[in-house]
Amino acid sequence: MAEMMTSSVSTPDDSGFAFRRKVKNHVMKAVLYGSATVTVSLLLFLIGYLTYKGSQYITIELLTSQTSYIKGTIGILPNLVNTLYLIFITMVLALPISIGAAVYLTEYATNRKLVKLVEFAAGTLVGIPSIVFGLVGMLLFTQLMGLQQGLLAGGLTLVIMIMPTIMRTTQESLKSVPNAYREGALALGAGKWRTIRTVVLPNAVNGIVTGSILAVGRIVSESAALLFTAGFGLVLHGFIQSLEASSATLTVALYVYASERGETGVAFAIALILMIVTFILNIAATYGASKLKK
Amino acid sequence: MDTKTIIDVEKLNLWYGDHHALKDISMKIPANRITALIGPSGCGKSTFLRTINRMNDLVEGVKITGSIRYKGEDIYAPNVDVNNVRKNIGMVFQKANLFPMSIFDNIAYGPRTHGITNKAKLNEIVERSLKDAAIWDEVKDRLKDNALGFSGGQQQRLCIARTLAVQPDIVLMDESTSALDPISTGKIEDLCTRLKEKYTVIMVTHNMQQAVRISDYCAFFLLGDLVEFGTGEQIFSNPQNPKTEAYVTGRFG
Numbered sequence: 001m002a003e004m005m006t007s008s009v010s011t012p013d014d015s016g017f018a019f020r021r022k023v024k025n026h027v028m029k030a031v032l033y034g035s036a037t038v039t040v041s042l043l044l045f046l047i048g049y050l051t052y053k054g055s056q057y058i059t060i061e062l063l064t065s066q067t068s069y070i071k072g073t074i075g076i077l078p079n080l081v082n083t084l085y086l087i088f089i090t091m092v093l094a095l096p097i098s099i100g101a102a103v104y105l106t107e108y109a110t111n112r113k114l115v116k117l118v119e120f121a122a123g124t125l126v127g128i129p130s131i132v133f134g135l136v137g138m139l140l141f142t143q144l145m146g147l148q149q150g151l152l153a154g155g156l157t158l159v160i161m162i163m164p165t166i167m168r169t170t171q172e173s174l175k176s177v178p179n180a181y182r183e184g185a186l187a188l189g190a191g192k193w194r195t196i197r198t199v200v201l202p203n204a205v206n207g208i209v210t211g212s213i214l215a216v217g218r219i220v221s222e223s224a225a226l227l228f229t230a231g232f233g234l235v236l237h238g239f240i241q242s243l244e245a246s247s248a249t250l251t252v253a254l255y256v257y258a259s260e261r262g263e264t265g266v267a268f269a270i271a272l273i274l275m276i277v278t279f280i281l282n283i284a285a286t287y288g289a290s291k292l293k294k
Numbered sequence: 295m296d297t298k299t300i301i302d303v304e305k306l307n308l309w310y311g312d313h314h315a316l317k318d319i320s321m322k323i324p325a326n327r328i329t330a331l332i333g334p335s336g337c338g339k340s341t342f343l344r345t346i347n348r349m350n351d352l353v354e355g356v357k358i359t360g361s362i363r364y365k366g367e368d369i370y371a372p373n374v375d376v377n378n379v380r381k382n383i384g385m386v387f388q389k390a391n392l393f394p395m396s397i398f399d400n401i402a403y404g405p406r407t408h409g410i411t412n413k414a415k416l417n418e419i420v421e422r423s424l425k426d427a428a429i430w431d432e433v434k435d436r437l438k439d440n441a442l443g444f445s446g447g448q449q450q451r452l453c454i455a456r457t458l459a460v461q462p463d464i465v466l467m468d469e470s471t472s473a474l475d476p477i478s479t480g481k482i483e484d485l486c487t488r489l490k491e492k493y494t495v496i497m498v499t500h501n502m503q504q505a506v507r508i509s510d511y512c513a514f515f516l517l518g519d520l521v522e523f524g525t526g527e528q529i530f531s532n533p534q535n536p537k538t539e540a541y542v543t544g545r546f547g
């Protein structure tokens with residue numbers, strides 16, 4: 001610092017000002033460096049700690065068996081399977097509805113105000129805490145519709161939760177398709193739907209895939225919305241059975257093992273798995289979609 | 295006029311919201327001729343062109359009165375099939391707008407839209423259209439290549455081929471050569487001159503030399519009015535209206 005001060009070209013008059021500015025600059029730099037360092041080291045610590053703790057407990061047995069008091073085993077296979085089932089149920093229902101809604105809103109709807117309103121509502125839904133969705137889902141699907149706690153009630157709840165995300169990303173990618181393509185197809189005598197199906201949607205696939213991967217990420221990491229709807233069950237079921245049988249996904253199982261069973265080791269193992277899955281999904285969302293286009 | 299009328303416009307008015315963009319346009323456009331639409335920027339040439347294949351339907355808040363008859367039938371009548379209108383009256387845009395797919399799929403898009411699935415038939419249509427658009431030799435070995443990998447001039451001729459593939463009667467062109475170099479422009483002009491044996495060409499152009507070179511008929515628009523419509527000869531050598539004269543001699547515009 002001293003070296004820099006002597007190399008200053010300022011006149012004696014404003015040297016005080018220049019000095020203060022220099023100090024300010026350095027202080028700001030230090031603060032920014034500091035916060036970046038704190039952020040990165042926290043992140044690295046978290047990753048390192050999870051990897052260290054989790055890897056001690058991840059065994060083939062844990063991944064391929066289920067928890068049983070009689071046999072005295074602990075396994076998270078049911079939770080892995082439940083998570084996959086839940087992704088499947090939720091996406092199968094959410095994709096067509098959200099894409100359909102997005103296509104309607106961007107390509108067909110003529111009432112601008114209505115479109116704005118729906119977009120605003122969707123934007124608001126994204127920000128609502130997921131436990132609220134859980135409450136609404138419980139009310140709607142288990143109490144009103146009379147479903148048993150299980151992956152169907154859980155899936156339906158998540159459909160409501162992730163629909164806005166997929167819808168909005170789909171809308172954005174539809175809007176990014178050049179109008180010239182639409183005009184080109186229409187001018188050849190293609191109807192509106194044919195234009196959308198053969199020219200607009202194929203060029204929006206990228207965004208739709210990215211949105212879907214993000215949605216899968218949310219499903220995998222969701223717990224609060226599932227507590228009241230999908231339940232805590234740790235028993236392995238077939239797909240059909242699991243629809244109306246209390247079934248914990250990985251995140252819910254993490255909660256159960258950590259808080260109710262005191263099995264923190266298993267919880268850390270699950271946490272590591274979740275971290276890896278999230279990592280993979282993020283990479284897929286970033287690079288996968290751009291590759292897909294080629 | 296010495297030829298059959300293919301498009302008969304009568305008292306056509308168009309409003310974009312409150313903006314009166316076309317005012318009482320009446321004209322009879324002859325078949326198998328090149329008709330050029332000229333006039334200063336914003337006078338309504340594109341708007342007029344797009345009423346002929348009902349592309350203005352896509353614009354929100356457009357109101358149209360009057361009639362446009364294609365071979366005697368009003369294309370704005372209530373039960374008209376718009377897709378069919380656009381099949382018969384094709385359009386080439388200012389900027390090439392090929393779809394991001396192969397050349398073959400681009401050219402076959404129209405025919406497939408209209409129900410042709412037979413592979414041999416499609417091959418035949420694609421080849422014929424590309425030949426008609428004078429680009430077959432340049433692309434015949436690359437039909438599977440992505441169409442967006444070609445030069446601007448080639449893309450524009452591919453767009454023409456794509457339009458021809460649905461066998462329209464009329465080809466509308468909106469400044470389709472304005473983004474091209476002189477050589478590509480020349481190729482497309484030659485193309486238009488040959489096309490008029492089979493097709494009627496209606497083109498918007500800002501290029502006065504181009505209008506002189508290739509148009510049989512010419513319409514001069516100003517602020518939404520059709521000021522003068524006549525043979526190219528009349529408009530460029532012997533304009534009846536002083537405004538037309540001022541424009542074609544370059545005194546304003």
Ligand SMILES: Nc1ncnc2c1ncn2[C@@H]1O[C@H](COP(=O)(O)OP(=O)(O)OP(=O)(O)O)[C@@H](O)[C@H]1O
Nearest residue numbers: 310313315333334335336337338339340341342353
């Ligand atoms: N979609 C639209 N909405 C509202 N006004 C429009 C729209 N399209 C064109 N206009 C207006 O209508 C008038 C005619 O426009 P048009 O595009 O037909 O002109 P043009 O003669 O083709 O001009 P240019 O030579 O610049 O292409 C202009 O005043 C323009 O601002």
Ligand SMILES: [Mg+2]
Nearest residue numbers: 339340341498
């Ligand atoms: Mg124009």
